[in-house]
Amino acid sequence: MAFNPECLGRRYEAGPQIVDRERHRAYLRAVWDGADWEPSRPLATFASVYLLWPIVPLLFSDPEVGLDLPRLLHGEQDFWFDRPVRFEEQLTPGGEITRAEERRGMVFLELTCTGRDQAGHDAAHSRSLFLVRSAP
Amino acid sequence: MRVTGPLKSMAPGDEVEPPELSVRLSQARINEYAEASGDHNPIHLDPNFARAVGLPSTIAHGLLTMAAAAAPLEQWAAEVAYVSRVSCRFSAPVPSEDRISGQPQVKEASAGRMVLTLEARNGSGEPALTKAEMELRSL
Numbered sequence: 557m558a559f560n561p562e563c564l565g566r567r568y569e570a571g572p573q574i575v576d577r578e579r580h581r582a583y584l585r586a587v588w589d590g591a592d593w594e595p596s597r598p599l600a601t602f603a604s605v606y607l608l609w610p611i612v613p614l615l616f617s618d619p620e621v622g623l624d625l626p627r628l629l630h631g632e633q634d635f636w637f638d639r640p641v642r643f644e645e646q647l648t649p650g651g652e653i654t655r656a657e658e659r660r661g662m663v664f665l666e667l668t669c670t671g672r673d674q675a676g677h678d679a680a681h682s683r684s685l686f687l688v689r690s691a692p
Numbered sequence: 693m694r695v696t697g698p699l700k701s702m703a704p705g706d707e708v709e710p711p712e713l714s715v716r717l718s719q720a721r722i723n724e725y726a727e728a729s730g731d732h733n734p735i736h737l738d739p740n741f742a743r744a745v746g747l748p749s750t751i752a753h754g755l756l757t758m759a760a761a762a763a764p765l766e767q768w769a770a771e772v773a774y775v776s777r778v779s780c781r782f783s784a785p786v787p788s789e790d791r792i793s794g795q796p797q798v799k800e801a802s803a804g805r806m807v808l809t810l811e812a813r814n815g816s817g818e819p820a821l822t823k824a825e826m827e828l829r830s831l
Contacts, residue, residue, distance in 0.1 A: 579728065582724075582727065582728040583725075583728040583729065583759075584763070585724065585728075586721060586724040586725040586727075586728045586729075586756070587721075587725065587756060587759040587760050587763050588715075588759075588760065588763035588764065588767070589715065593767050595766070595767070595770055596770070597770075597774060599759065599762065599763055599766055599775075600762060600766065600775035600777075600778045600826075601755065601758055601759035601762050601763075601778060602759075604729060604755045604759070605728070605729055605730065608755075609729065609730050609731065626745055627745075629782070630753075630754040630755070630782055631781065631782060632779070632780065632781045632782065632823075633754065633755065633758060633779065633780060633782070634777070634778075634779035634780075635777065635778050635779070636776060636777040636778075636779075636827075637774070637775070637776050637777070640774040640831070
């Protein structure tokens with residue numbers, strides 16, 4: 557399956573996601589030893605769970621993109637927020653391919669995601685740069 | 693004023709001391725993160741698969757490395773600020789069982805806003821997270 561640079565602009569939608577406190581507890585235990593800390597807000601990087609990961613499988617399985625997954629690397633990650641995200645609120649993630657190019661055999665693919673709240677306002681954003689190394 | 697301990701205010705001019713980073717990314721932690729995050733890529737979980745794609749061992753998820761570097765700072769600042777941005781480049785893999793380490797620094801500070809560096813090195817001393825920053829805003 558060959559990479560298709562024409563995939564720029566392709567969009568993906570996932571169903572509504574709850575910023576789940578219990579799932580966050582398991583996430584916090586995995587990433588940090590301060591186990592007795594009970595934060596009042598989710599960690600910023602927890603956006604990987606409610607915003608990025610609902611979209612990534614849609615991208616990775618999209619035959620119109622043609623990613624060589626065993627050779628894929630996560631190159632950069634950026635999360636930003638319009639306001640503090642709250643536990644138990646519902647956000648609906650959407651994603652778009654905002655960069656798709658191949659240079660000297662290396663694929664550069666950027667996925668930008670936005671989480672919209674129930675009032676229709678943007679609350680959380682993610683930009684991921686994925687690299688696919690050329691086959692030997 | 694020099695301020696130690698958890699961040700209590702974001703007053704311009706205060707000299708604050710963000711906590712040092714030192715976290716071991718054990719295979720058990722990587723497995724736990726895979727369950728919690730839903731990222732079951734076998735390069736993080738299966739040593740045979742990792743070797744087959746040219747890695748010496750399983751490696752930590754980039755997003756786990758980022759989260760482990762960011763979490764202590766979030767706890768440090770949680771009483772007075774929220775994270776409005778966190779970003780990084782994944783520059784070198786972190787093999788399982790490596791300890792990541794670093795010393796966050798205040799890069800910018802103004803009324804109600806602070807930017808910290810978040811660089812981290814892997815167990816071999818290679819920069820694992822570069823161009824890594826966290827922006828805090830007052831609650």
